[in-house]
Amino acid sequence: MQIFVARLAGTPVFDPAGDKIGRIRDVVTGLRGSRPPSVHGMVVEVQPRRRVFLPITRVRGIEAGAVVFTGRINVRRFEQRATETLVIGEMLDLTVSVYGRPVTVFDVAMAETSPSTWEITKVAVYRDKRRRDPAIVEWSEVSGFDILQEDQGAAGLIASFDSMRAADIAGALHDLPGKRRIEIARALDDERLAEILEELPPGDQITILGMLEPERAADVLEEMGPDDAADVLHDLSEEKAAELLALMEPREAAPVRRLLTYPSDTAGGMMTTEPVILPPSSTVAEALAHIRQQDLLPAVAAQVFVTRPPNETPTGAYLGVTHFQRLLRDPPSTLLGGVLDPSIDPIRPEFTLREVAFYLASYNLVAAPVVDELNRFVGAVTVDDVLDHLLPEDWRERSPS
Structure with missing residues (x-):
């Protein structure tokens, strides 16, 4: 045979x-x-x-x-x-x-x-x-x-x-x-390579990006989540990071530049700038349609953040969050402004890794909303981002004992 x-x-x-x-x-x-x-x-x-x-x-x-x-x-x-x-x-x-x-x-x-x-x-x-x-x-x-x-x-x-x-x-x-x-x-292709780079140890990320043409490396960074792209650029030399940022499309580079202003082990440095964000006038049906998107990670799709327009980070005034389970319980025509969880207060970008982990554990959450000093929603820290930072730096390279 x-x-x-x-x-x-x-x-x-x-x-x-x-x-x-x-x-x-x-x-x-x-x-x-x-x-x-x-x-x-x-x-x-x-x-x-x-x-x-x-x-x-x-x-x-x-x-x-x-x-x-x-x-x-x-x-x-x-x-x-x-x-x-x-x-x-x-x-x-x-x-x-x-x-x-x-x-x-x-x-x-x-x-x-x-x-x-x-x-x-x-x-x-x-x-x-x-x-x-x-x-x-x-x-x-x-x-x-x-x-x-x-x-x-x-x-x-x-x-x-x-x-x-x-x-x-x-x-x-x-x-x-x-x-x-x-x-x-x-x-x-760029999208698949971006997905894989997000799962590789920093040393492999740097080696692979360094072997690509700068324009191709910038294209791949554009396909990554802004938080993952920022983590990679944090590990590069200042000169190389600046070169790749300059080659990225301005719209794609803007959230990455914002993330790079925060230390990597704070809420601002760990957060994703692309969670599900909707205005209070959206309905439960519209929210469910958004979190049903196949390319969303489970931790991102578990909740919808509600803000005043604009609804891209940094948004208008942050109003609150509603969770997937609550969306399943309410009629499809219900407005999001009426189903917010009043018990969840947002955190600030300067929260340390320890503080973010304590916050998620205390409230049994998979994501934490982050707002700036003007109460604008700037991103969300998901539990997988926190785990990435809590584990040893070389955790992707070794098997647990």
Whole structure:
């Protein structure tokens, strides 16, 4: 039975008791010259965002939509050895040769050649990338996998990312060699790259933005939330941050510039300037339509902030907040001015991280409204922003113990 590896990406992994313990993220092989590479095992992502190694000898079944293993899995974080190659991360998109003719790899197949022994046996290639002219050839017919390539491309790997969340892709990128990471970043569209950058550690963010053309880096920052863009610019040199801000569209740069005036560990530095804001004359039905938008994060969609016009930050006078649960209980025609929560007082931009965390915990909230000295609504601090700052700076780079 032939198993095409790229199709395994994201497949659930089950233990002998039938419990799902994670998902397949890659397959680990060892190149052996002209001989078919041996499959050492699989990289499995278990929660919370820890990548571990599952030896191929433990795999008892690979079926449609499931991989089943026996025994126990070692939860130590996977570390790739120098002699190992990741199929999805490093083989896809390579330009290799079939009888001297250049072709591009878009998948490889593995097969069980003897009990508990698997090898890479076939290679799926495009003979013409522009026309997507596919062919499946034997491993023995292919050469060039062991040659370092300056520009590998990224279409195949990006295709394997298609159904993954941005945080999972960020974890995969972080584990790739630096050269491969940059190739993928350059091939992603601005919106997708922005989503992934928001989930990467600061060091990776700086490296990737530094390898992009300044105009492209500015475009990506425009696609990020203003608070996330401000966090990235805080970590850059003053000269680089000023250059990228100057290249951003003025309308997109304005809220980022405002956020940069606050220390990063205060309410003003952590807040998002793009929560759901409506006037008191809007109805419950209109509010529900706004928070129903798919691109809103759950913490942002949990409440609607009500202000006098203008309804973009900094707004007119802040009037109050109404929560998702309250909106569900009232008739659709009810005006928002009549369903405000009178018990929630706003906070000021200078509130410290500790004060914001205490405020959210005291009132069991997922977001805190922030107003300036003129009682204008300037943003909202969400619980995920607070967690980002409470956790160690390198929390995205390491697994919890």
